[in-house]
Amino acid sequence: MKYETILQEIYIELKSLSITGNLTTSIPELSKVNPDKFGMHISTIDGQDFGIGDSNEKFSIQSVSKALTVALAFSFLDEEIWKRVGVEPSGSSFNSLIQLEYELGIPRNPFINAGAIVIADMLVTHLENPKQDFLDFIRMISGSPTIDFNLKVAQSEKDTRFRNAALTNFLKSFGNIHNDVETVLDFYFHQCSVEMTCKELAHSFFFFANEGKTKAGVQVLTQSQVKRLNALMQTCGFYDESGEFTYRVGLPGKSGIGGGIAALFPKNFVVATWSPRLNKKGNSELGMNALELLTTKTGMSVF
Ligand code: GLN
Secondary structure, X not given: OOHHHHHHHHHHHHHOOOOOOEOOOOOHXXXXXXXXXXXXXXXXXXXXXXXXXXXXXXXXXXXXXHHHHHHHHHHHHHHHHHHOOOOOOOOOXXXXXXXXXXXXXXXOOOOOHXXXXXXXXHHHHHOOOXXXXXXXXXXXXXXXXXXXXXXXXXXXXXXXXHHHHHHHHHHHHOOOOOOOHHHHHHHHXXXXXXXXXXXXXXXXXXXXXXXXXXXXXXXXXXXXXXXXXXXXXXXXXXXXXXXHHHHHOOOOEEEOOOOEEEEEEOOOXXXXXXXXOEOOOOOEHHHHHHHHHHHHHHOOOOO
16 A cells, blocks of 8 residues: 555645634643644554654643553453443533433443543543553654653643543532542543654554554553454544544544544554544534545545
C-alpha cells in the first residue's frame, strides 16, 4: 500500500472542501488555537511511519484520552469496571446529563464525560500518584518521554467546569464516585489536557491495533481485552455520531474537542488526524473527511 501517495492525495482533496466547523468554545484556552491546522499520521503494524501537514505539532488530545484511561483501568480491574459503567452507545451528546438520572448514575459507556469521570475515579482509587502514573503510562505506550499535561488548558477547563462538576456531583449522589469530587475532576481535566502530536497519538494507540502490544513490544492488555475496547470505540467513540463515523469511515476510533481523532485497523495500521474545526456533534470535521478518504482509497476498513 502506497500510504505516502495516499496521504498526499487526501491532503490535496481536503483543501478543496468547504468547511463550516469552528473551534470549541467550551474551554477558553482552546479557542486560541489556529483553526486551520491539519495533520495526519499513519503508523503501520510492520513499523512504517507516514505523516503529512502539521503532524508533528502538539495539540490537546481532550477526549481521545478516554480510550487510554479506560485501557489503563481495564488492565488492572478487568471486567469489574463494567459494574459501574455500561457498554452501550448513548445517542446523546458527550456532556449530557439526561440519561444519568433514569439510569441511576450508571453512565452508558466510558467515552461520554460521565463514563470517563467514573473511570477517572477508579484510577484515583487504584493509582498511587494518579496524575504522574497516568503520564508514565502514556509515555511508556507512546515511547515518547516528553508527553505532558498542558497546565493552562487544565486550569482553563477547571475555571469553566460547571457542567462536568454537575455530572460528577450527580454521579456521587448515586454512589458512583468514591473519591472527593474536586480530586476526580482535577485528574479528569489533566488527562484531557495532555498534548501530543499526530505521530505520538498514533504510537500511543498502536497496542489497540497490535493485539494489546505496544510498538516497543510491551503487552498492555490481552488480545481479548483489546478486542472489547475496539468494539466500544466502534460503537461509542464519537458520541451521538458513532453511527455516522462507522458508516463513513468503518474503523474503531476516538475523537476529542481539541480536534484530534485516533483510529485503527486491527493488525494493519493506526492513524491519527488533527484539525480543530468541529462539526455540530463536537467531532473534527476535516478529520472525519480525511479518514473517510483513507478507507475509501485503501479499501481497508473493518467492514
Ligand atoms: N475536556 C472536555 C470536556 O470534558 C472533553 C470533551 C471532548 O473532548 N469531547 O468537556
